[in-house]
Amino acid sequence: MTQNFDLFGNPFEPLDRKRGRPAHEVTDKNRNRVKMLVALGWANPRIANALAVSLPTLRKNYFHELKGRDASRDQLEARRLELAWELAEKGNVGAFKEFGRLLERNDRMEIERELSSSPPPEKQPAAERLGKKLMNERRALDADAELTAELEREASQHARH
Incomplete structure (x- = not known):
């Protein structure tokens, strides 16, 4: 019996069967x-x-x-490491280099995991954002206070004479 294949290489049977999928x-x-x-x-x-x-x-x-969606990525990576190591043990230089790359990648991933699990440094509270009008009002009050202090210093100096 000859088997027919579709465009993607999947086998299929001709349509001389029952209706339906x-x-x-x-x-x-x-x-x-x-x-x-x-x-x-x-x-x-x-x-x-x-x-x-x-x-x-x-x-x-x-x-x-x-x-097993959560564990499947780890299982795939473990299998890749296992296959690369088996080929490297048999003397395949390319597999040994690939195992080294996978090992470095794994180490980077573990370091990132460790850094992400450590508590983040405490943030300084954000400075209060002021609008233009409020900033100008505060500057005016500060300037007024400075001027008043200066005038008081001058008055105290003139009082001594």
């Missing part, structure tokens, strides 16, 4: 694809479109893969 068949390849897309941060509607299924079908058949 065929039932979705869950495969390990699709499960891994959903896990990867979840790890990349894709939203559920986008993942459903990529698999050519409806959103309820995605939720029904891939519930466990979607549930």
Whole structure:
């Protein structure tokens, strides 16, 4: 039996079947694809479109893969590190360099996490913003006070004579 493939390489059967949409068949390849897309941060509607299924079908058949959204990115990074290390142990120089890059990236990420978890330095209270009229009024009062103080100093000096 020859199998037909669509433009994207997905197998399909000719339309000599019953009416309606065929039932979705869950495969390990699709499960891994959903896990990867979840790890990349894709939203559920986008993942459903990529698999050519409806959103309820995605939720029904891939519930466990979607549930682990928080941990999936860490699992993907751990797997990348693991594969790079396995290849590096076998003598692959490129894999050893890639492992080093992944390790540096991980260290930067941990430092950023540590810095973001420390309490932020206390902020100075923001200075009161004044309008033009209020600023001019305060300047006038300050100038008046300075002038009065100066006049009092002069009066006290003249009183001694």
